[in-house]
Amino acid sequence: MLHINDLVYRIAGRLLFDRATVAIADGHRVGLVGRNGTGKSTLLRLIRGDAAIDGGSIQVRNRARVGEVAQEAPGGDQPVLDTVLKADRERTELLAEAETASDPHRVAEIHTRLADIGAHAAPARAAAILSGLGFDHHAQSQPCDTFSGGWRMRIALAQALFAEPDLLLLDEPSNHLDIEARLWLADYLRTYRHTLLLVSHDRELLNAVCNRIVHIDQGKLVAYDGNYDSFERTRRERAERQAALQARQIAERKRIQAFVDRFRAKASKARQAQSRIKLLEKMEPIVPVAEETPVEFAFPGPDKLAPPLITMDRVAVGYVPGKPVLRRLDLRIDMDDRIALLGQNGNGKSTFIRLLADRLRPQEGILRKSPRLRVGYFSQQQEEELDLDGTPFEHMRRLMPDATPTAVRAQLGRFMFSGARADQAVRSLSGGEKTRLLFALMTRDAPHILLLDEPTNHLDMDSRTALVEALNEYEGAVILVSHDAHLVRLVADRLWLVADGTCTSFDGDLDDYERRLLNERGGRNTNGSEDVKPGGSGRKEQRRQAAHARNRLAPLRRAVERAEKDLGTLTAKRVALEARLNDPALYSSTPDAVTALQIELSEIVRQLSVAEEAWLASQEALEQAENADAA
Numbered sequence: 001m002l003h004i005n006d007l008v009y010r011i012a013g014r015l016l017f018d019r020a021t022v023a024i025a026d027g028h029r030v031g032l033v034g035r036n037g038t039g040k041s042t043l044l045r046l047i048r049g050d051a052a053i054d055g056g057s058i059q060v061r062n063r064a065r066v067g068e069v070a071q072e073a074p075g076g077d078q079p080v081l082d083t084v085l086k087a088d089r090e091r092t093e094l095l096a097e098a099e100t101a102s103d104p105h106r107v108a109e110i111h112t113r114l115a116d117i118g119a120h121a122a123p124a125r126a127a128a129i130l131s132g133l134g135f136d137h138h139a140q141s142q143p144c145d146t147f148s149g150g151w152r153m154r155i156a157l158a159q160a161l162f163a164e165p166d167l168l169l170l171d172e173p174s175n176h177l178d179i180e181a182r183l184w185l186a187d188y189l190r191t192y193r194h195t196l197l198l199v200s201h202d203r204e205l206l207n208a209v210c211n212r213i214v215h216i217d218q219g220k221l222v223a224y225d226g227n228y229d230s231f232e233r234t235r236r237e238r239a240e241r242q243a244a245l246q247a248r249q250i251a252e253r254k255r256i257q258a259f260v261d262r263f264r265a266k267a268s269k270a271r272q273a274q275s276r277i278k279l280l281e282k283m284e285p286i287v288p289v290a291e292e293t294p295v296e297f298a299f300p301g302p303d304k305l306a307p308p309l310i311t312m313d314r315v316a317v318g319y320v321p322g323k324p325v326l327r328r329l330d331l332r333i334d335m336d337d338r339i340a341l342l343g344q345n346g347n348g349k350s351t352f353i354r355l356l357a358d359r360l361r362p363q364e365g366i367l368r369k370s371p372r373l374r375v376g377y378f379s380q381q382q383e384e385e386l387d388l389d390g391t392p393f394e395h396m397r398r399l400m401p402d403a404t405p406t407a408v409r410a411q412l413g414r415f416m417f418s419g420a421r422a423d424q425a426v427r428s429l430s431g432g433e434k435t436r437l438l439f440a441l442m443t444r445d446a447p448h449i450l451l452l453d454e455p456t457n458h459l460d461m462d463s464r465t466a467l468v469e470a471l472n473e474y475e476g477a478v479i480l481v482s483h484d485a486h487l488v489r490l491v492a493d494r495l496w497l498v499a500d501g502t503c504t505s506f507d508g509d510l511d512d513y514e515r516r517l518l519n520e521r522g523g524r525n526t527n528g529s530e531d532v533k534p535g536g537s538g539r540k541e542q543r544r545q546a547a548h549a550r551n552r553l554a555p556l557r558r559a560v561e562r563a564e565k566d567l568g569t570l571t572a573k574r575v576a577l578e579a580r581l582n583d584p585a586l587y588s589s590t591p592d593a594v595t596a597l598q599i600e601l602s603e604i605v606r607q608l609s610v611a612e613e614a615w616l617a618s619q620e621a622l623e624q625a626e627n628a629d630a631a
Contacts, residue, residue, distance in 0.1 A: 001026040001061050001167055001195045002047065004221060008055030009039075009046060016042060018219035019056065024212075026061070026166075029189065029196040031206040031228060034216030036432045036460040040199045043216070044068070044169045047197070060167060067165025069173065073152035074144050080155055081140040084126045087159035091119045122162075129158045132184035133177070134344065150176040150345065157185075164194065171199045175457055178345045178483055180517045201460055203228055203486045295462040297415040297436060299474040300446040305370050307334040307569055309449055309477055310356065315365035317355045324363050325351045328502045334565055335448060337477045340492035342506060342513055347498045349481045353377070353453050356479060376447035378455050383434050388427035392417045392437050395426070399444055415440040431458030449477040456484045485510060507557055556622040563615035570608045577601045 002024040009017040016039040024030050032040050045051050047058055048066060060066060074083050086092050091114070098110045114120070130140050133154045144152060153176045160168065170189075174182045186208040189196060200206055206213070206228035213224045213231035224231040310333040318324035325348045333339070333356075341349045354360045355367070357377035387395065396408045403411075412422045415436040429437065435458045443450070450471075456464050468490045471478055482488055488495075488510055495506040495513065506513060580586060581597055 001028075001064065002197070003059045004056070005059075006056035007046070007053060007058065007221075009042070009051075009053050011039075011042065015219060017221075020216075020219060020221040021056075022214055022221040022223050024195060024197065024214075026195055027193070028212050029192060029210050030198065030212045030214055031210035031231075032197055032199045032214050032216070033201075033206070033228065033231070033461065035462060036430050036458075038216040040216060041171055044171055044197070044199065047167075047169065064166040065163075066167045066169065067160050067163050068169040069153075069160045069171070070156045072156075073149055074155050074159070075152065077143040077145060079141050080130060080135060080144055080147075081123065081126055083144055083155060084130060084158045084162050085122060087163045088117075088122060091117060091122060094119070126158070126162050129161050129188075130155075132181065132188060133158055134181050154181070161188065167195045167197065168192065169197050172201070173198070174200065174202045174205055174483065176345075179342065179485065179514065180344060182483060182485070183514060183517060201456070201464060202484060203461065203464075295416065295466040297439065297466055297470055299376075299439075299443050299450065299470050299476075300411075300414070301475045302374065302446045302448045305335060305372060305448055307565070308332045309335055309370050309373055311368045313366045313368075315355070315367050316363045317351060317360050318363060319351075319360070321363065324501075326355075326498070326502055327364070329365065331496070331503065332562070333449065333477055333479070334569075335475075335477050336568075337479075338471075338491055338493045339478065339496055340480045340482065340488045340494075340510075341496050341498055341503070342510075343498035348501075348503070349498045350379070350453055352498060352503055353379070353451050353479065353481055356449070357451050370448075373449070374445050374447040375449050375451060376442040377451045377453075378438055378442050379453040380435075380457055382438050386426050386434065386437070388425065390426055391423050392426070392429075392440070393422040395437065395441060396444065399441060411444055412440050414443075432460060432463055435459055436463070447476060449479065450474065451479050453481045454483070455480075456482060456487055485514075505557060505561070556618065556625055559618040560615070560622055563611065563618050566611045567608070567615055570604055570611055574601065574604045574608060577604060 004020060004022050007017045007020040008015075032043065034040055042051075046053055047060070048068065076083075078086075094110050094114055098107065098114070101107050101110060118125075127137075127140060131137075134151075135154070135158075139147075144155060147155070157173055157176075160170070174185060177185060182202070182205065186205050189198070189205075189209040196209070198206070198209060208227075210227050211225070213226070213228060215222045215224065215231065215235070224234050226234070310331075312329040312331045315329040316324035316327035317329070318326070329352075341352060343349050351360065355362070357375055359377075392412055393408060396412055397403075397405075400408050400411070409418070409422055412418070417437065417440065426434065426437070435455065439455075455467065459467065464484065464487060468487060471491045478491065480488065480492060492510075495508070495510065496503050497506040497513075508516075577597060577600060581594070581601065586594060586597070
């Protein structure tokens with residue numbers, strides 16, 4: 001299907017591809033991976049013929065149709081479904097010609113061809129694709145202009161999928177998708193019957209879809225069989241083998257050189273020494289696999305605050321007075337929380353984050369925050385607030401006016417802006433570098449809580465791994481909105497669901513949530529109606545009963561969670577007090593200090609006893625309720 005031979009391409013004088021070669025067979029689903037800046041999107045442009053190459057060749061199978069997602073989101077007053085149907089140009093042209101053709105032979109040819117390409121089933125197929133991407137029956141009939149930019153990009157993706165080209169080029173197709181749509185897309189692409197070339201930093205999408213990986217490495221294209229996890233494992237094993245071979249060769253060279261040095265001057269050994277010299281000259285050095293500079297950054301640790309950091313009591317929030325987006329918010333956030341927000345796009349996840357970041361004020365209820373609380377807020381929209389002509393150092397200096405230049409550069413250095421990198425103009429930074437700069441800016445005062453709204457959209461795989469490590473080492477609370485399921489699995493230990501105009505704790509892990517989405521989707525037809533099982537209740541009734549059970553158990557689960565947190569906090573205080581009382585240095589101070597600590601420890605022990613009783617009672621109540629449901 002696609003042959004790239006000895007490709008040479010330079011951009012702004014920099015050699016991007018250096019005699020790169022790879023072949024992609026018909027029907028393969030290939031993931032194109034590599035760090036930001038290595039040329040993934042550029043290679044797609046070269047395959048499309050949008051730029052001239054400097055050497056080599058790129059050959060696509062003769063008469064093969066190459067398709068992609070349109071760079072410009074579709075607009076206008078045309079309904080969404082009609083917009084997608086028009087992506088099949090042959091069908092559109094044939095239908096138009098059929099309206100005016102008068103030659104009976106031509107009319108017969110048109111209708112035969114329409115039957116061959118499945119033209120009459122096309123509306124149902126387009127509707128199924130749109131449904132999978134989140135457009136219900138009503139939305140499919142609405143004009144494109146009524147949707148936001150993110151939803152219009154979904155329409156563009158639907159057009160590319162509906163056209164079913166022989167070679168489909170997709171560049172980060174999951175960026176604008178929520179988890180439900182991403183799951184559908186992975187399932188759709190896994191069974192795509194033509195050839196697919198996918199650029200993505202979504203590890204789970206690459207694992208689910210691809211049966212081959214092409215890695216851009218040092219200007220070359222290196223192919224690996226299997227999905228992304230298989231690629232990483234194979235590459236790691238290859239690097240280890242190369243390192244072991246290199247170590248053995250170095251030891252062998254040393255042994256041979258020692259023989260030459262020892263016996264070169266002896267007549268009896270001169271011939272052997274000479275032969276070993278020739279052996280050394282012919283021995284090609286084994287070059288280890290080139291290791292890229294590791295991506296590392298770290299969030300500064302905050303000082304401790306007593307729990308809770310934030311509490312909400314019947315809070316409502318929105319943008320228009322009297323029309324809240326979210327209501328009935330009864331939640332609590334502590335310093336050790338790692339919470340991911342789930343829910344479809346448009347349900348209010350970003351609204352909830354803006355509430356916590358003081359970008360929105362409560363319309364109802366009470367929101368309490370610790371008086372000394374410092375909040376770090378990240379959103380991709382903050383890129384628009386950056387001064388493109390300014391440097392990272394200048395941005396940080398404005399926010400840290402009292403800090404020394406050394407302290408300013410130290411904070412930037414946490415996020416790989418050291419030396420000259422801190423003094424380059426922001427407009428020259430890549431999307432991933434701008435994201436890292438925003439991380440540096442938001443954490444300048446060591447916040448107690450990080451609010452992260454889609455932090456990985458511009459990060460490559462290595463940067464995402466570094467983000468996971470940095471968040472797991474961070475000592476404050478994390479509230480995360482992300483469609484990167486891999487990030488959510490590795491960082492979050494609690495899930496909150498934003499749906500039906502509120503936010504509640506979700507009972508289960510991300511796998512449970514994904515299964516729930518798949519079950520709900522399985523109960524819908526392409527027009528959004530419910531499937532009803534013969535002789536039994538419909539899936540809608542089953543979900544209603546399940547939702548009722550979850551709502552009834554939710555307060556009991558929250559009570560258990562609160563009791564467990566109280567136990568953990570009090571236990572930590574007791575351990576700290578006992579450590580202080582066991583410190584001999586304490587008893588060289590005044591007796592009053594010792595007495596005060598002993599009194600405080602007695603009070604903590606009493607509170608622990610009460611907390612344990614509360615935890616046992618709440619746990620018993622939850623178990624009884626769960627047993628009643630099971631019965």
